[in-house]
Amino acid sequence: MSTGHSVELETLFGDYPLDEAFDEMREASGDLRPQYRALAETIASLPPDELQRRKQSADLSFLNQGITFTVYGRDEGTERIFPYDLLPRIVTAQEWDRIERGLTQRITALNLFLRDVYSDGKILNDRVIPRELVYSCKHYRRPMRGLQVPRNVYIAVVGSDLLRLNNGEFVVLEDNLRVPSGVSYMLTNRRVMKRTFPALFQSYGVRPIEHYPQVLLSTLRSLAPEGRPEPNIVLLTPGVFNSAYFEHTYLARQMGIDLVEGRDLVTHDNVVYMRTTDGLKRVDVIYRRVDDDFSDPLIFRSDSSLGCAGLFNAYRAGNVTVTNAFGTGLADDKAVYAYVPRMIRYYLNEDPILPNVETFLLGEDKERQHVLANLDKLVVKAVGESGGYGMLIGPHSTARQREEFARQIEANPRNYIAQPTLDFSRAPCLIGDHLEPRHVDLRPYILFGDKINIVPGGLTRVALEKGSLVVNSSQGGGSKDTWVLE
Amino acid sequence: MLSRVADSLYWMSRYLERAENTVRQLDVTLSLMLDSGDVDLEVRWQRMNAALGKPAGMDWDGSIDSMAKNLVYDSLSPASVIYCLNGARENARQVREEISSEMWQRLNRLYHQMHSPHSQSQFSGNISDQLAAVIDGIYLFKGTTDTSMIHGQGWQFIRLGRYLERAYSTATLLEVYQPDLFQHPSSESAGHLYLELVGLLRCCTSFEAYCQVYTADLTPDRILEFLLLNRDFPHAIHYCVDGTLQAIEGIQQTGGRRPPEELKAGIGKLSAMLRYTSISEIISGDTAGFLHTIREQCLRIHELMYRYYVHYSIQSALAV
Numbered sequence: 017m018s019t020g021h022s023v024e025l026e027t028l029f030g031d032y033p034l035d036e037a038f039d040e041m042r043e044a045s046g047d048l049r050p051q052y053r054a055l056a057e058t059i060a061s062l063p064p065d066e067l068q069r070r071k072q073s074a075d076l077s078f079l080n081q082g083i084t085f086t087v088y089g090r091d092e093g094t095e096r097i098f099p100y101d102l103l104p105r106i107v108t109a110q111e112w113d114r115i116e117r118g119l120t121q122r123i124t125a126l127n128l129f130l131r132d133v134y135s136d137g138k139i140l141n142d143r144v145i146p147r148e149l150v151y152s153c154k155h156y157r158r159p160m161r162g163l164q165v166p167r168n169v170y171i172a173v174v175g176s177d178l179l180r181l182n183n184g185e186f187v188v189l190e191d192n193l194r195v196p197s198g199v200s201y202m203l204t205n206r207r208v209m210k211r212t213f214p215a216l217f218q219s220y221g222v223r224p225i226e227h228y229p230q231v232l233l234s235t236l237r238s239l240a241p242e243g244r245p246e247p248n249i250v251l252l253t254p255g256v257f258n259s260a261y262f263e264h265t266y267l268a269r270q271m272g273i274d275l276v277e278g279r280d281l282v283t284h285d286n287v288v289y290m291r292t293t294d295g296l297k298r299v300d301v302i303y304r305r306v307d308d309d310f311s312d313p314l315i316f317r318s319d320s321s322l323g324c325a326g327l328f329n330a331y332r333a334g335n336v337t338v339t340n341a342f343g344t345g346l347a348d349d350k351a352v353y354a355y356v357p358r359m360i361r362y363y364l365n366e367d368p369i370l371p372n373v374e375t376f377l378l379g380e381d382k383e384r385q386h387v388l389a390n391l392d393k394l395v396v397k398a399v400g401e402s403g404g405y406g407m408l409i410g411p412h413s414t415a416r417q418r419e420e421f422a423r424q425i426e427a428n429p430r431n432y433i434a435q436p437t438l439d440f441s442r443a444p445c446l447i448g449d450h451l452e453p454r455h456v457d458l459r460p461y462i463l464f465g466d467k468i469n470i471v472p473g474g475l476t477r478v479a480l481e482k483g484s485l486v487v488n489s490s491q492g493g494g495s496k497d498t499w500v501l502e
Numbered sequence: 503m504l505s506r507v508a509d510s511l512y513w514m515s516r517y518l519e520r521a522e523n524t525v526r527q528l529d530v531t532l533s534l535m536l537d538s539g540d541v542d543l544e545v546r547w548q549r550m551n552a553a554l555g556k557p558a559g560m561d562w563d564g565s566i567d568s569m570a571k572n573l574v575y576d577s578l579s580p581a582s583v584i585y586c587l588n589g590a591r592e593n594a595r596q597v598r599e600e601i602s603s604e605m606w607q608r609l610n611r612l613y614h615q616m617h618s619p620h621s622q623s624q625f626s627g628n629i630s631d632q633l634a635a636v637i638d639g640i641y642l643f644k645g646t647t648d649t650s651m652i653h654g655q656g657w658q659f660i661r662l663g664r665y666l667e668r669a670y671s672t673a674t675l676l677e678v679y680q681p682d683l684f685q686h687p688s689s690e691s692a693g694h695l696y697l698e699l700v701g702l703l704r705c706c707t708s709f710e711a712y713c714q715v716y717t718a719d720l721t722p723d724r725i726l727e728f729l730l731l732n733r734d735f736p737h738a739i740h741y742c743v744d745g746t747l748q749a750i751e752g753i754q755q756t757g758g759r760r761p762p763e764e765l766k767a768g769i770g771k772l773s774a775m776l777r778y779t780s781i782s783e784i785i786s787g788d789t790a791g792f793l794h795t796i797r798e799q800c801l802r803i804h805e806l807m808y809r810y811y812v813h814y815s816i817q818s819a820l821a822v
Contacts, residue, residue, distance in 0.1 A: 079610075079614065080607050080610055080611055080614075081603065081606075081607055081610075082595070082598070082606060082607070082610050255596075256592070256595055256596050261595075262598070265595075265598030265599045266598070266599075268599040269598065269599035269603075274504055274507075274599075275598075275599045276504060277506065279506065280504050280505070280506050282816055284816070284820060290504060291504065291505045291506070291814075291819070292503055292504055292505060293503050293504075293505055293508045293655060293659075293753065293757055293759075293811045293812075294503075294757040294759050295759060295814075295819045296816070296819045296820065
């Protein structure tokens, strides 16, 4: 620690390690970054038990509000609060500007890609992206071919995961184009933060994010079928056992729309209705939080009862808008991901503002040989999985795990990609009574209706286990409030 | 309103009412056991069991503490208080967007309070306080419901569940108690009989209300009259039936559809029966049969309501 810090700061930081990884709060020299100075001083000036008290009060408020998620694969105690770190992550106006422009560009290109692939397939004919890569993707949905999507918007709600590398630059790790979740934590974290550090919050000039539900609602409204000026908008949830159920109820309540389950819906003559106490009521827009596979047993998985039989035909007939569209998982396939920079150049004729992480496609012989030889240094991911499942983190793996993955890669190379083990940025978290660095990512939420809207902020996820690189809530991650400064 | 949501609100409310009823009966039974008169403990316990609808697994085993604890905390038994609270919360959780945050937090707090290991380990030491805490939690929830939620259709379904459950459980209670009221052994002392009657009133939180109407002069026929026919006291069956009717009318006013004649007639008939039958007729006639009819009609109302608002066929709905 460099000189010039108060005793309180020294105590708070303890032996806080700094290495080549980017630290969100401190520069390599140990000095505080300017935007974090007021925060650090405020925290340091509080008596230690006061900090603990505020932390407990924040946790309790999450528990009492039932802001919990469900962990799969455990019998008991399946409802947990999403661990919340008191210290906000701060993003400066310049940094945000770049993120915003980069994401707008990227989402525009991805949407054009989906439209292209499900209609003329120009990008495939021009051999910018290999045809077999698209058609072998398990999220490719043949029934979407030639289907006219309202306003040509396939991906109305997106949550892209960003990381910050050692040089301080943000990169996109993945685009979640199917049913991204977590936005309710972004909103509730902010509410708890305002209660926990009101004065500090006020002094910082943080850009508001609270209008997200309203923007989401107008996005959904803008996608309503023609001739339905007062559309009936609903949120379709898989039900109370889904891990994101709290979020579904939260968003429905904040938008003032009905939260429906598949069993509430019926279709008749290609029109979707919901069962109400007043009889059947027509549904115009469905904000879908159910995966493609489970949405309509007539078209997708026939053993699913979560969706609504006949939904897809009603959608095809243009009588109901379902968003995100079906088959959007094609564009967040981890192998297709490698081609996003090329898509941006192809469709927009621009250079990508936010770069990709270097990605090896295992379907290509040369790259596969390289990866198999370097399994202990790389991260291998199954292309169709999410939530941190089906991953091999080379440096933290055992020889047996690597053998297992090597076998699986040889058996089905298209199913895997590899990336270098990223040393992504860390932010200080309150661990016990002092600060320790933990890896963080950033998931901003992008809404695409008439135009692209990104509320300034997002969910900062934290790998709370020391040294861990996995930030997913299902795997012991936590979160922070994210402040974007004016 | 979505049928599923109406269903959940209705059951949330019924489960809470049921939990409250169970807690109160347990509390009264335990305190009556302290003054063990001629009625021995087992008879008292079995009578309470019968008033709770003879739930399985709650048979007398001689150990009052553990039986009481089971009735409160055995989450596998559908009769237990915790089972009802779990049911209420689960239903509430499925309609989080419909109820206010304040209501949810209130219920959630009660749920966590009941599930805390502390609550269970401390139970035997101060049963009475613990039971009072549950009742408090439920009262707070009801108050929050009435003050923080739109008094629209959802609220009417909550009322419907509350009053129907209460009418049904009070009728069951009276049916079980009424033979004892009139056929008590003459050997029993006046003091014990008095306690017995107070106990019955307290099962319906109606002792003080009764005294205001009839003074503390407790007689079986007046008690029966009060709990059956009073139109102003919220735990009297007549009041509950009228509340049910108002809820159905409220549902109609906040929605578009008229309830079927069958449903309104069903409730109206029950209400009229309570209004135009005098207590002397009831006592001189088949009292048990009268009480039994009330229960049957409550079940019928539930069925009709369900068939019309919740589980209707698509064909019938499209035809409208």
